[in-house]
Amino acid sequence: MSRLNKILLTTCAVIIAIQFIQPxxxxxxxxxxxxxxxxxxxxxxxxxxxxxxxxDCHSNNTNYPWYSNIQPMGWxxxxxxxxxxxxxxxxxxxxxxxxRQVSKLDGIANSIKxxxxxxxxxxxxxxxANLNKDEKKRIINWAQQSGDSLSTKNxxxx
Amino acid sequence: MKTIIISIAIAVSILAACKSNRPAESKTTMTTSSIKxxxxxxxxxxxxxxxxxxxxxxAEDNSANAAKAGTQLETxxxxxxxxALAGAERKTFEDxxxxxxxxxxxxxxxxxxIAHQREHFELLSKDIYDLVKAFGSGRVLYKFVCQxxxxxxxxxxxxxxxxxxxxxxxxxxxxxxxxxxxI
Numbered sequence: 157m158s159r160l161n162k163i164l165l166t167t168c169a170v171i172i173a174i175q176f177i178q179p180x181x182x183x184x185x186x187x188x189x190x191x192x193x194x195x196x197x198x199x200x201x202x203x204x205x206x207x208x209x210x211x212d213c214h215s216n217n218t219n220y221p222w223y224s225n226i227q228p229m230g231w232x233x234x235x236x237x238x239x240x241x242x243x244x245x246x247x248x249x250x251x252x253x254x255x256r257q258v259s260k261l262d263g264i265a266n267s268i269k270x271x272x273x274x275x276x277x278x279x280x281x282x283x284x285a286n287l288n289k290d291e292k293k294r295i296i297n298w299a300q301q302s303g304d305s306l307s308t309k310n311x312x313x314x
Numbered sequence: 315m316k317t318i319i320i321s322i323a324i325a326v327s328i329l330a331a332c333k334s335n336r337p338a339e340s341k342t343t344m345t346t347s348s349i350k351x352x353x354x355x356x357x358x359x360x361x362x363x364x365x366x367x368x369x370x371x372x373a374e375d376n377s378a379n380a381a382k383a384g385t386q387l388e389t390x391x392x393x394x395x396x397x398a399l400a401g402a403e404r405k406t407f408e409d410x411x412x413x414x415x416x417x418x419x420x421x422x423x424x425x426x427x428i429a430h431q432r433e434h435f436e437l438l439s440k441d442i443y444d445l446v447k448a449f450g451s452g453r454v455l456y457k458f459v460c461q462x463x464x465x466x467x468x469x470x471x472x473x474x475x476x477x478x479x480x481x482x483x484x485x486x487x488x489x490x491x492x493x494x495x496x497i
Contacts, residue, residue, distance in 0.1 A: 253409050253412060253413070254409075255409055255410065255412075255413045255440075255441070256412060256413050256416075259413050259416070259417070259437045262433075262436075262437060263433075263437075266430075266433045270429065270430065270433075272430070
């Protein structure tokens, strides 16, 4: 067997082998008591956008695309989701301290405004996550208003 | 043998690809010479000092120094001895700490993106204000409000000088602000 053949064969073997290493799925059907909807009112028009453009990584429920079953795509995705949930997890929002909830809502408004989120790599594969001007505005207004009303519950802004 | 080496190489490169997605750990050692020394005393001295250095770096539009100060602030929280605090005091501290560390971390990781650093600085200022209010800083500090920042939403910062040097607008509009309080 030539050297090239050996390399090709090994590569194939490795690719096949890694398919058996499937990362745990980020899927939890129930709405937890720690869900954001328990603290913050979310109008349906906003919730739709959040679910389509944010929840795949920032909640305990990912809507997996077909290629997530192919490694190493699934691993990369699991890693992304883990990091994203550390930053902000809508399913656990209610367990954050009051201060952190206000910070997170501010952060949501800012990252949409600055086009940091949704990530461009995510938008590439998810057309729904390409938010238009109106959708962005809806999220920003909702996050700012919710943040303001949460914060005035305990203290004045200045 | 060769096959083993090749398969290891492939596995390693895949793992490396996963890892490279993580933001670079900013464990750079502080070059204190580049940052103005701001002395402070009190139980939260190190925290306040790092915050003020961050504030001054932002006022100078110096994103790299702001990032260093952000990392320093994170370390300051880490170094703080919480065992001396009990009950409600501890809860107050931990509440602020959780939020402030996260903000400081983001500032540390975003060298070159001063707009984003300032967004976190705004949240951080609230944290530090509450911390100083609760624990005292052992020195005179001033709270300034710039109303025109952020489309009229406004933001505040804490300063060690009575002079208005705006960390949000930097050198484009350093004088925006009114003194709101002496802490």
